[in-house]
Amino acid sequence: MASASTSAVISFARGVPSPDLLPVADIAAASQRALVDDAAGALAYGDGAGYAPLRQWIANRYGDGDAGRVLCTNGSLQGLALLAEAMFAGSGGRAVVEAPTYDRALLILGRFGATVEAVDLQSDGLDVDPIEAACDAGRAPGLVYTIPNFQNPGGMTLSRAKRERLVALAREHGFLVLEDDPYGELRFDGSDEPRLFALDEGAGNVVYSTSFTKTVAPGLRTGAMVLPPQLHGKLRKLAIDTYIGPTMFSQATVAQYCAAGSFEPGLERMRAALHERRDALVAAVDTHLGDRVRYVAPAGGYFLWIELPGVDADALADAAEAGGTPVVKGSTCFADGRGREALRLAYSACPAADMDEGIARLAALI
Amino acid sequence: MASASTSAVISFARGVPSPDLLPVADIAAASQRALVDDAAGALAYGDGAGYAPLRQWIANRYGDGDAGRVLCTNGSLQGLALLAEAMFAGSGGRAVVEAPTYDRALLILGRFGATVEAVDLQSDGLDVDPIEAACDAGRAPGLVYTIPNFQNPGGMTLSRAKRERLVALAREHGFLVLEDDPYGELRFDGSDEPRLFALDEGAGNVVYSTSFTKTVAPGLRTGAMVLPPQLHGKLRKLAIDTYIGPTMFSQATVAQYCAAGSFEPGLERMRAALHERRDALVAAVDTHLGDRVRYVAPAGGYFLWIELPGVDADALADAAEAGGTPVVKGSTCFADGRGREALRLAYSACPAADMDEGIARLAALI
Numbered sequence: 001m002a003s004a005s006t007s008a009v010i011s012f013a014r015g016v017p018s019p020d021l022l023p024v025a026d027i028a029a030a031s032q033r034a035l036v037d038d039a040a041g042a043l044a045y046g047d048g049a050g051y052a053p054l055r056q057w058i059a060n061r062y063g064d065g066d067a068g069r070v071l072c073t074n075g076s077l078q079g080l081a082l083l084a085e086a087m088f089a090g091s092g093g094r095a096v097v098e099a100p101t102y103d104r105a106l107l108i109l110g111r112f113g114a115t116v117e118a119v120d121l122q123s124d125g126l127d128v129d130p131i132e133a134a135c136d137a138g139r140a141p142g143l144v145y146t147i148p149n150f151q152n153p154g155g156m157t158l159s160r161a162k163r164e165r166l167v168a169l170a171r172e173h174g175f176l177v178l179e180d181d182p183y184g185e186l187r188f189d190g191s192d193e194p195r196l197f198a199l200d201e202g203a204g205n206v207v208y209s210t211s212f213t214k215t216v217a218p219g220l221r222t223g224a225m226v227l228p229p230q231l232h233g234k235l236r237k238l239a240i241d242t243y244i245g246p247t248m249f250s251q252a253t254v255a256q257y258c259a260a261g262s263f264e265p266g267l268e269r270m271r272a273a274l275h276e277r278r279d280a281l282v283a284a285v286d287t288h289l290g291d292r293v294r295y296v297a298p299a300g301g302y303f304l305w306i307e308l309p310g311v312d313a314d315a316l317a318d319a320a321e322a323g324g325t326p327v328v329k330g331s332t333c334f335a336d337g338r339g340r341e342a343l344r345l346a347y348s349a350c351p352a353a354d355m356d357e358g359i360a361r362l363a364a365l366i
Numbered sequence: 367m368a369s370a371s372t373s374a375v376i377s378f379a380r381g382v383p384s385p386d387l388l389p390v391a392d393i394a395a396a397s398q399r400a401l402v403d404d405a406a407g408a409l410a411y412g413d414g415a416g417y418a419p420l421r422q423w424i425a426n427r428y429g430d431g432d433a434g435r436v437l438c439t440n441g442s443l444q445g446l447a448l449l450a451e452a453m454f455a456g457s458g459g460r461a462v463v464e465a466p467t468y469d470r471a472l473l474i475l476g477r478f479g480a481t482v483e484a485v486d487l488q489s490d491g492l493d494v495d496p497i498e499a500a501c502d503a504g505r506a507p508g509l510v511y512t513i514p515n516f517q518n519p520g521g522m523t524l525s526r527a528k529r530e531r532l533v534a535l536a537r538e539h540g541f542l543v544l545e546d547d548p549y550g551e552l553r554f555d556g557s558d559e560p561r562l563f564a565l566d567e568g569a570g571n572v573v574y575s576t577s578f579t580k581t582v583a584p585g586l587r588t589g590a591m592v593l594p595p596q597l598h599g600k601l602r603k604l605a606i607d608t609y610i611g612p613t614m615f616s617q618a619t620v621a622q623y624c625a626a627g628s629f630e631p632g633l634e635r636m637r638a639a640l641h642e643r644r645d646a647l648v649a650a651v652d653t654h655l656g657d658r659v660r661y662v663a664p665a666g667g668y669f670l671w672i673e674l675p676g677v678d679a680d681a682l683a684d685a686a687e688a689g690g691t692p693v694v695k696g697s698t699c700f701a702d703g704r705g706r707e708a709l710r711l712a713y714s715a716c717p718a719a720d721m722d723e724g725i726a727r728l729a730a731l732i
Contacts, residue, residue, distance in 0.1 A: 249616055
């Protein structure tokens with residue numbers, strides 16, 4: 001094995017597609033069509049809720065067909081920021097998150113005044129029991145934030161039974177579920193669970209959030225939410241008052257990309273690459289970390305979460321970064337200081353051929 | 367004269383370039399080069415402060431050459447929102463604005479907790495006297511927000527003498543000036559005044575804000591701020607925590623557009639069209655509104671502000687909108703209910719040939 005200090009960087013840190021997976025030629029063609037077919041639409045301020053043809057495509061694929069419920073934003077995190085500001089700024093309230101969860105979501109909820117409470121992530125997704133107990137005790141939250149598919153950072157997927165329970169609880173106790181689903185299209189094992197949004201059947205208790213960052217390209221910064229009508233109006237106004245309108249040029253490009261039929265073939269390429277990379281990473285983890293590691297192999301998405309009982313994972317992550325193998329500390333994914341014996345390994349941007357070397361480096365540092 | 371009800375809409379409402387002024391072919395070519403030359407850069411998350419080559423171009427043209435002080439955002443309003451949140455959220459503070467001023471800036475400052483105080487806009491720009499008096503009384507503001515060139519909505523330009531006084535006061539009393547300058551490149555009469563940022567000579571009391579919305583295209587949503595280093599770090603972190611990074615595809619496109627030398631010719635076309643439209647609008651106002659109107663003819667930019675003493679301009683604006691000639695109510699540009707006898711007329715998107723008919727409609731409604 002080459003020493004870490006003389007090898008190139010092998011990064012497990014960022015949840016991004018590797019450059020070789022970006023559909024550059026299809027995006028280039030789509031952006032040209034956007035300017036030829038509808039230059040005024042692609043280059044104007046447009047509607048604060050986004051580019052109409054893209055909103056319709058999103059409504060058809062992820063929503064209930066009503067483009068009036070779709071709000072396109074400059075990446076889906078911007079949508080979460082608008083929702084958090086609309087729900088919590090000035091008034092406060094309680095938001096339930098998974099532990100561990102996406103670190104930036106934690107920051108945003110706290111920044112706009114939510115009191116954040118965590119429920120454990122289990123192998124079949126978030127633990128619904130404490131949410132139900134809180135509701136029964138008259139302490140229903142305002143919002144439950146979940147990443148149901150191939151969760152960030154855990155990689156786990158919420159089971160069908162828990163989805164139904166969560167939606168039923170939301171309806172009964174009047175809270176909102178934010179279904180943050182940037183990875184749902186990237187399943188390579190098994191079959192899809194129904195979206196919480198679909199299980200809600202239009203009752204208005206679920207906001208569905210999607211993104212083209214993981215399925216087309218991050219630099220287009222195009223995400224979207226499907227919202228209940230009243231919330232849509234509120235967030236659209238807040239969007240207009242914050243940035244007037246989202247980036248129409250990107251959205252018109254994505255709309256043309258989808259209309260041309262490039263989306264599905266792009267997904268197939270992405271899923272195949274992620275599948276190969278997941279397999280290579282899991283094999284490397286088994287080989288080099290053996291029985292000192294615990295994990296649930298993800299059925300899709302970008303991330304493998306590993307627990308290393310007895311290992312100071314924060315220190316390991318620092319040493320790994322210094323040695324050219326950056327990873328994400330598990331502790332950054334909790335609000336309460338847990339996760340010090342865990343790491344998030346993103347396999348999305350790491351070639352399969354580098355996995356063994358990368359994990360061997362980590363193992364050597366333990 | 368055709369009756370309003372049977373004529374097409376003639377809009378003086380929105381401060382946008384008309385579609386015929388958009389440099390579609392140059393943008394198309396630039397976006398292709400962006401993907402050929404640097405696909406990974408144009409399509410990745412990139413740095414939260416924006417696309418490096420564009421930041422350098424902005425630093426060279428508007429700043430002090432240091433790209434590390436430039437923060438590109440999804441339109442310049444997003445930058446103002448980040449600055450307002452960083453300065454006022456949680457802590458409050460006082461922000462001075464011009465009266466009248468840009469309505470969305472008013473909203474944002476209030477939304478993030480600033481106490482907004484207004485100073486009158488005079489024919490040579492904001493009145494510096496009350497700011498100096500407040501400073502002398504120990505009540506220096508935290509921020510002075512000014513649109514120094516071809517102000518929105520007033521059209522006035524801040525004089526050289528007042529620029530020097532304002533910068534000197536900022537330095538002496540330690541407040542920040544936000545120089546919001548989306549129109550500065552669009553002068554068609556006279557010669558440029560120095561930027562407040564330049565007069566500050568790097569002392570860190572002026573933030574310069576620019577945008578490609580008025581000079582290239584709104585739908586690219588590309589604006590930028592030149593910031594003192596400490597504030598840059600703070601706003602960059604807030605940007606990352608809000609939307610990870612701005613739209614790299616747009617920024618790489620703008621960078622290529624500028625690198626190809628398309629920016630200056632585009633400005634020349636825009637200035638020539640605005641000049642013609644300003645002349646036609648002023649002539650129409652003189653013809654149809656005669657001595658019942660007061661205005662200062664702008665030397666650049668998008669807007670003519672007219673005062674109509676004794677006229678209920680809010681009611682006039684409602685009637686004009688209903689009659690197919692939308693304008694902006696002066697009252698929306700004040701925080702304190704003034705402006706009820708004034709209107710903002712945007713000539714940027716109205717063909718010169720329509721000006722006479724449009725103003726004749728307004729005059730008929732008085």
